[in-house]
Amino acid sequence: MIKVNYEGAIKDFVDAYDKVDHDLWNGTAGPILAVRKYIRDHYLIQQGYRCAYCKIEKKEEHGYTWDIEHILAKSIYPEFLFHPENLAIACKECNNPKDDHDILVGVRSVSYPRGVGRYKIIHPHFDVYEDHIEIAVVDGRRIYRVLNNAKGKATYTLCNLSRFDYKYAGWDSFDSAMVAEFSRFLDNCPADANPAEIKRMLGHLSFVERH
Numbered sequence: 001m002i003k004v005n006y007e008g009a010i011k012d013f014v015d016a017y018d019k020v021d022h023d024l025w026n027g028t029a030g031p032i033l034a035v036r037k038y039i040r041d042h043y044l045i046q047q048g049y050r051c052a053y054c055k056i057e058k059k060e061e062h063g064y065t066w067d068i069e070h071i072l073a074k075s076i077y078p079e080f081l082f083h084p085e086n087l088a089i090a091c092k093e094c095n096n097p098k099d100d101h102d103i104l105v106g107v108r109s110v111s112y113p114r115g116v117g118r119y120k121i122i123h124p125h126f127d128v129y130e131d132h133i134e135i136a137v138v139d140g141r142r143i144y145r146v147l148n149n150a151k152g153k154a155t156y157t158l159c160n161l162s163r164f165d166y167k168y169a170g171w172d173s174f175d176s177a178m179v180a181e182f183s184r185f186l187d188n189c190p191a192d193a194n195p196a197e198i199k200r201m202l203g204h205l206s207f208v209e210r211h
Contacts (some may be wrong), residue, residue, distance in 0.1 A: 055161040085114070
């Protein structure tokens, strides 16, 4: 994925950022509006209008559908607010549960941490998505198969990709008890299970309501 390149007035604004006051990102007037649009338009094209984490395609361009994703949360790492490799596009259904979780591995550094080993989840710029999660579409529904217990499982859990699987299995609700059961399911699901086998196993999961 080609990272965003700032130019002109956009570059001037980014260069003037003090690397501390990340609240300017949420401004409702002024140059930040043009900056956010510039970033969003760039990564929508680069990602083919697909979310960085669930890969679902949505052809809308506005902020009601898409969030500009700060891979390292801006509240924790304000110095990387405009860093091109810290930016991507994510759907709100993935970005909201990810929220401000710290996904960095190891100690904080002055420069932006590069390399796949520095992140707990799939990094949109550094990782090959298919090395960690496989997506199958059966009967028009998506199912996500985690390929490892590291980044694959962490991305699945943190971005709530289980929401697709409970819809696939025909469940109407999904609470914390079900999340825990799903975690155990992921640990025990055979790596070579096909979508039909996964659907059958999902149908046999049982849940205890917790109060």
